[in-house]
Amino acid sequence: MECRTFGWTWKRLMACLTCGWVACSNDSPGRHAREHYQETDHPVAASLEPGAPWRWCYVHGRPV
Structure with a gap:
């Protein structure tokens, strides 16, 4: 995950419902x-x- 490269922590992880890509949320530093x-x-x-x-x-x- 790109955040770890910069030493950032994330608030929430999100999964793209189209392709499954996992990335940090908008309230995380990397967005x-x-x-x-x-x-x-x-x-x-x-x-x-969970x-x-x-x-x-x-x-x-x-939200939807």
């Missing part, structure tokens, strides 16, 4: 899930936190 969306246009990511079925839509900028 790598958003970067993935900007590069690929894959619109929805889901939290990998017991937290949370999904974010980058197109609409809100």
Whole structure:
């Protein structure tokens, strides 16, 4: 994970629901899930936190 290269920690890990890419959330220093969306246009990511079925839509900028 790119965050570890910089010594950053993340708040939450997100999985892209289109391709499965795992990246840090928007509230993490790297914001790598958003970067993935900007590069690929894959619109929805889901939290990998146990017991937290949370999904974010980058197109609409809100949870879904």
